[in-house]
Amino acid sequence: MAVHKRAYRPYEGPLTAERGRFLVLPRYGLLELFESRLLTAFFVLCFVPVLIGASAIYIANSPAARALLEMSSAPDFVRKPDFFFAILTLQGGLAFLLTAWVAPVLVSPDLVNGALPLYLSRPFTRVEYVLGKATVLLTLLSAITWVPMLLLFALEAGLAEGWGTANVRIAAAVFAGSWVWILVLTLLGLAISAWVRWRVVASGALAGVFFMGAAFGEMWREVLNGPWGRLANLYYLVGLVWRSLFGLFTSRSMAQEMFNERGRDLPTWAAWAGLAAAALLSVWLLERRLRAREVVS
Amino acid sequence: MGPVIELDRLVVRLGERTILDGLSGALSGRAIGLLGPNGAGKSTLINTLLGFHPAASGSVRVFGADVREKKALRRLIGYMPESDAFISHMTGVRFVRYMAELAGLPAQAALERAHEAFFYVGLGEARYRKLGTYSLGMKQLAKLAQAIAHGPRLLLLDEPTNGLDPPARQRMIRLIREIRDAGQMHILISSHLLRDVEETCEEVVILKEGRIAAQCDLESERRSNRKFVELETAGSATSFTSAVQGLGAECAFYPNGHGLARVKVVLPDEVEMRELFRLAAVHDVQIRRMNYRRDSLEDIFLAAMKENGGAGGRP
Numbered sequence: 001m002a003v004h005k006r007a008y009r010p011y012e013g014p015l016t017a018e019r020g021r022f023l024v025l026p027r028y029g030l031l032e033l034f035e036s037r038l039l040t041a042f043f044v045l046c047f048v049p050v051l052i053g054a055s056a057i058y059i060a061n062s063p064a065a066r067a068l069l070e071m072s073s074a075p076d077f078v079r080k081p082d083f084f085f086a087i088l089t090l091q092g093g094l095a096f097l098l099t100a101w102v103a104p105v106l107v108s109p110d111l112v113n114g115a116l117p118l119y120l121s122r123p124f125t126r127v128e129y130v131l132g133k134a135t136v137l138l139t140l141l142s143a144i145t146w147v148p149m150l151l152l153f154a155l156e157a158g159l160a161e162g163w164g165t166a167n168v169r170i171a172a173a174v175f176a177g178s179w180v181w182i183l184v185l186t187l188l189g190l191a192i193s194a195w196v197r198w199r200v201v202a203s204g205a206l207a208g209v210f211f212m213g214a215a216f217g218e219m220w221r222e223v224l225n226g227p228w229g230r231l232a233n234l235y236y237l238v239g240l241v242w243r244s245l246f247g248l249f250t251s252r253s254m255a256q257e258m259f260n261e262r263g264r265d266l267p268t269w270a271a272w273a274g275l276a277a278a279a280l281l282s283v284w285l286l287e288r289r290l291r292a293r294e295v296v297s
Numbered sequence: 298m299g300p301v302i303e304l305d306r307l308v309v310r311l312g313e314r315t316i317l318d319g320l321s322g323a324l325s326g327r328a329i330g331l332l333g334p335n336g337a338g339k340s341t342l343i344n345t346l347l348g349f350h351p352a353a354s355g356s357v358r359v360f361g362a363d364v365r366e367k368k369a370l371r372r373l374i375g376y377m378p379e380s381d382a383f384i385s386h387m388t389g390v391r392f393v394r395y396m397a398e399l400a401g402l403p404a405q406a407a408l409e410r411a412h413e414a415f416f417y418v419g420l421g422e423a424r425y426r427k428l429g430t431y432s433l434g435m436k437q438l439a440k441l442a443q444a445i446a447h448g449p450r451l452l453l454l455d456e457p458t459n460g461l462d463p464p465a466r467q468r469m470i471r472l473i474r475e476i477r478d479a480g481q482m483h484i485l486i487s488s489h490l491l492r493d494v495e496e497t498c499e500e501v502v503i504l505k506e507g508r509i510a511a512q513c514d515l516e517s518e519r520r521s522n523r524k525f526v527e528l529e530t531a532g533s534a535t536s537f538t539s540a541v542q543g544l545g546a547e548c549a550f551y552p553n554g555h556g557l558a559r560v561k562v563v564l565p566d567e568v569e570m571r572e573l574f575r576l577a578a579v580h581d582v583q584i585r586r587m588n589y590r591r592d593s594l595e596d597i598f599l600a601a602m603k604e605n606g607g608a609g610g611r612p
Binding site: 007008009010011012013014015016018021024028032109110112113114115117118119120121122123124125291292293 | 344347349350367368369371372374376378380381382383384385386387391395396398399400401402403406410413417443445447448475476479481482
């Protein structure tokens with residue numbers, strides 16, 4: 001390296017493939033995130049519910065372990081969809097906390113000091129920018145949701161003969177349900193971070209969207225005695241979607257639900273629509289905000 | 298060599314406002330200055346070259362490629378924005394490496410080029426410091442480093458000396474001249490500072506209210522003005538000026554009293570400057586000061602601003 005010459009020379013070497021260039025962003029993003037010990041510790045803690053679940057599965061399937069713990073019978077709750085639903089609910093909550101922490105760290109520094117024009121003055125589009133930043137969240141959230149949960153499923157399937165093939169729906173529900181939540185969280189997290197810009201405020205705003213939405217939904221339900229205000233409660237909406245995917249919830253007909261003002265729950269289709277609307281709104285917000293130059297008419 | 302930038306009746310509108318209004322012309326200098334008062338459309342033109350603002354009508358081509366082919370074009374361009382543009386928690390070298398990788402350099406080459414670029418702009422010792430701790434001058438140099446690290450063919454510098462103190466400004470000007478003289482890339486410098494442009498550029502485009510008010514080749518202006526000399530003399534100016542006129546030069550002198558005089562000379566091309574010193578020695582005249590005429594760009598700029606209703610730009 002001829003740094004001592006201090007002379008400019010053009011670059012004549014090879015270039016990387018354009019298609020995968022957005023992956024530069026997650027590489028740098030993940031590296032910087034895990035420089036924080038606090039975040040690393042929290043990320044490790046996110047695996048605790050899964051480890052507890054794995055222990056429960058092992059105990060339920062191991063007579064030796066049960067004998068050691070002086071348990072008379074094998075607990076069968078680990079074989080039911082409710083068990084996986086409960087762990088997914090816990091992991092979903094942790095995924096939200098992780099998003100509130102990570103999303104502002106990814107986007108805000110680029111916007112606070114005007115770095116976006118530097119990204120976009122290169123052969124790099126806004127879509128690739130969002131894709132690159134989203135990949136960080138998709139990776140982290142996948143790592144604490146569907147990946148360990150499918151390993152749990154595989155563990156139970158491996159230990160209990162025939163259980164896996166009879167309960168493929170659980171695996172599918174874990175996979176699809178996790179991805180629905182991951183996509184909503186990722187898009188919402190990036191959109192709010194892009195608009196708020198300041199890291200701490202963006203984390204607060206993201207928490208506000210969830211907690212205020214939940215409070216608003218419950219208030220509506222109590223005051224107006226109807227479920228439609230719960231459309232603002234994203235965690236509730238994804239819970240409904242998960243229940244339907246796991247087969248723990250039987251939706252009534254759309255017509256019945258629409259006119260059933262006193263119902264406690266929203267119909268499943270409304271939950272899907274609410275989550276889709278949140279995702280689309282986030283995409284729109286990102287499209288409006290992530291520009292190299294703002295034009296004030 | 299073909300033109301670097303070709304403008305063909307380019308119109309750019311932002312909202313309801315027309316910012317660039319029918320620009321046409323071809324720019325082909327190694328270093329091109331974009332001058333104009335605030336609001337003249339300089340930054341908008343740069344943003345249009347980068348594809349940030351679409352053309353409402355007309356077209357722009359850079360090295361023959363239409364700016365609508367954004368990705369192909371941006372491979373050729375290095376951009377140093379006017380305002381702050383950095384990631385404060387990153388170290389300088391990581392930031393430049395990151396930007397070079399986004400421009401398509403493999404990780405190892407990007408790291409190597411980032412170090413080189415930092416040494417080149419004179420920030421070698423500060424390259425492991427976080428950008429948020431840099432002074433304004435250092436941030437400007439870091440922006441220049443990220444603009445050149447990937448080896449662009451065209452470097453767009455938007456107000457590169459903005460906010461710099463005199464030594465930092467001198468360093469920036471020297472760097473720009475070095476880059477220009479290395480001959481590896483073309484430079485487009487947008488500035489409202491005549492001196493910056495005069496010291497670095499060969500060709501100048503002056504914008505006023507979104508239109509090209511003047512375009513000139515500074516190098517030929519300099520050549521034509523090089524023979525315009527202003528002297529301050531002590532001694533017999535009358536005989537000296539007669540002798541200078543004998544060389545075929547146009548000459549006039551203005552006595553200042555106490556034997557001092559101001560002499561203005563326009564030398565013919567074939568006459569060298571040293572002839573003035575020789576004649577001064579022969580006529581026992583001291584040349585106490587000698588100035589080349591240096592205000593050519595200012596003249597051109599003021600003339601351009603006066604046209605169409607006086608100086609000033611868009612508010």
